[in-house]
Amino acid sequence: MGRVNLIQVKEGILEENTRQAGAIRDRLRRRGTFLLNLMSSPGAGKTSLILETVRALAGSWRMGVIEADIDSSLDAERVAEAGVRATQLGTGGLCHLDASMVAQGLSALGEEDLDLIILENVGNLVCPAEFDTGAHTSAMILSLPEGEDKPRKYPLMFSTSQALVINKTDYMALEEFDIEAVRESVRKLNPDMGVFPLSCRSGEGLADWTGWLERCLREQNRAGSAE
Template identity: 65%
Template sequence: MKPGIKLIEVKEDLFADNRRAAETLRARLRASRTFLLNLMASPGAGKTSLIMQTVAALAGELRLGVIEADIDSMIDAETVAAGGIPALQLRTGGFCHVDAVMVGKALAELPLKDLDLVILENVGNLVCPAEFDTGASRSAMILSVPEGDDKPLKYPLMFSVCNALVVNKTDWLELSDFSVERLTERVRRLNPGMELFPLSCRTGEGIEAWTDWLRREVAAFLN
């Protein structure tokens, strides 16, 4: 590089700023004793469906809130709010991920002191959201059966950064060549500690193991 020319690595700067914002957010959430779950997946994998099932299972015992992030719609927040849960829509206006500053703004609009668990439905995408720490206590992802069991090979970062993987739409298994065993092997190579939950939001089968895990994680955070 010629003398006198200064180079600023924008991407690295941006990630460093985001990491700082995420740590500040985590401290804020610890102070209000609110567990934040970052839920990521492709469009259509079943994020909103899983949130509705999770809310139905846990609403009697935990005080819940939901943040819906979308590029340009309000549909998911309307679905969740219709179930009587405090819900907030984050419209990213074209951004394909949610970062810690955006989540901080959303959380400021929720009664955090009165909430034990907030679920963030991230933007539908298996690439960008994996790169941004949202300040969440735990991150989970969904892979649905129609997407195929090769996705850990194509989107390794997403499978590496999450604590839990929900394999949704197991009611489709008999119609497809998807193998939960093959998927598990591929996931274990990237993330040996990953928890896997095959389930169907349609039939309700397997939901309990998922909600039990979440319940345990929230309890550990609150204690």
């Protein structure tokens, strides 16, 4: 019988990805540009939150958006209509973004004159959490209709994100959803995670989210000017 070699390709790919992601992070930091990676399952409200964030912050901060989808440019069109620069990445069936795709998105968008770049990752609660995108911070959204058991079912994304937006709180009267139970599961997985219950529809709670993001932007701005 012939010998079989097992080569761990996944580890090699992840190692190269981590190196590329680190290079993106350092380059943007030196410029004072903050890259936010936004993840969730499809329909939780990533594009809606980006649009609300644009409405709140684009008057004070220079913003750009990189949208990723398996096959459509609808989201980038919605963001461009709101008046900020947007680039659409088509992943051609891939369920996550990696650092090399983000590098392509950044060069298409033009990163030189921006304070904040938001990356809308592919709608998926599993794969995007496995890849470092080069972002300075990852935030994720869980929406009320998805149910409060998701931190226990999909712990990786809840462990690797720094902020959790609980969206669609306007459904609170209709849905049995226990925000305190989510806070408790998240505390066990990721004690430092910021939790922001809000509704993109009614606007309730949005100011806490944009306030947190602005603190991140000011910090990054200071780090950039200290270089």
